[in-house]
Amino acid sequence: MPHQRKSIFFLLLLLPLPVFLLSLTVGSYHIPFEEVLAILVGGIDPHPSFSQTQIYRDVIFMIRLPRILLSLLGGIALSVSGASLQSVFKNPLVDSYILGLSAGAGLGAALAIAFLPNFVGLTQLSAFSFSFLAFMLTYFVARDRGQASTVSLVLAGVIVTALFSAALSMIKFFTSPEKLSSVVYWLMGSMAVSGWDEVLQSGPLILFAFLIIGLMRWRLNVLSMGDEEAKSLGINVERDRLVILLTTTLMVSSFVSVSGIIGWVGLVIPHLVRMLMGTPDNRIVIPISASLGGVFLLLADDVARSLTSYELPVGVITTIIGAPFFLYLLRRRGGSTWRQ
């Protein structure tokens, strides 16, 4: 790596740390920065007594810390999956949201929340299965003689997403009133109601999938050259692509099943990373997408919980930033992206 790129690389890689500390101070209950540092260093007091510090501690450890960790994990899941899908499909305009994976995971999770017994892992399993099903539908609708073009993938994704969203609305209609509120809360796409349970349910799965994709970051480069070239270079394309797609689905569906559908992160972040780093090399794009994705979703969530006295769904904020960025990408490429 050239020297200057190396400095930017490490700067961006460490960026989540200061944003993490900053986010602990943000919220309707203000906690001064020195208090945050003191509490983090001091840990949990073994003999708690009622005091101002105790309230701070509870706010930090019970409410803010899990929410912040979940935002970081979600940012990793959405942006790393976006970067991987873009490489595998040689298509800079796709991510989990556009290909219908998110809508599929949403439907699977909603089904489980509404109708299945509250059993550890069941929601995740249902979200994973439906997410992969949605993706398969998109892929087979788009495929023509073994190739799926940029346009047909995006269009097929729109159709599949519409279909699964309609099914999701039906579920809301048939859900019993006592379960309806939890489905609706979750659907808004928000980390607002999340606690340690959500972090523990999704975190290990997301980190495991991230590890696999991280280890395959060189293979992603070769896969992005197209099937025939990747084969000629010594890659078992069908197997490697399946591994990437399964791990991608795992990380996206794990996050969606605890936080609902949040769009655009997977599209915006990898592009931003390629621009900032000046290379499409996934050995750089994957780790930096993870850190910038985490920072982006965390900052968006900070805004969501501090902008107004009500909680805004974080998905609204990512869309307000993401959709114009997508338009900018299309314009900048002069439409040539669509013709490939």
Add this chain to the structure above:
Amino acid sequence: METIVSVEDLSFSYGGAFKLNSISLKVSAGTVLTLLGPNGCGKTTLLKCINALLKPESGKVVIFGKNAHELRRWELARLVGYVPQAHVSPFPYSTLDLVLMGRTAHLDFFQQPSNLDYEIAEKALSIVGLDRLKHRPYDQLSGGERQLALIARAIAQEPKLLLLDEPTAHLDFKNQFLVLSIVRRIARENGIGVIMSLHDPNHAILFSDIVALMKNGSIFDMGPSHLVITKEKIENVYEISVRVVNHTDGFLVAPSMETFS
């Protein structure tokens, strides 16, 4: 001389119609075989069958004593380097990163390229004379440079056999000769066998040891260029009338204008 690849009675069909009809050929170390013939005669299909990208209906491809279609992709990629026609990727990797991809077959599943892989890639770039452009994004290279970068990538694979699909397509007059002379030099210096498809009989005359003249999925004639590229055979295969002109260094083929008037 050591045989690198032998294609034995290979037939391939696509949707019932025969595209290749019992092809047999051999290439030994350090020699260049050129597939010559009109569009649609099966040159690219044959290259893809040899590289196991297509599965033949019958017959086999034996590379270094091993059946190409029974090897795993990474095993085959250590024996065969494939140079596709120059193209543009939606992801503009640097030229060095592109060439480094040639090392993939030598890496484990979760492994990243090491310093040694970088050295081999840089050496491949210097063999084709592109060292100065290694940090340039691949899509900013000229057509000829792109073709050379793809050849460097195949060299980095350290193959025994190099396959090139129309390496002179879209290149200007000078670059056509530059690319072909580099291909021949690589074959000679590294003892690599080369099979390439070409459109121009005069390129075949200048740069190949053996010419396989193809027509309708079969090999019409095969041998040294002065025996294969004759007035009668070229006229038969291409269905135009030509003259063969002798000059001080050899001979060349030129179309007779009366065909077109």
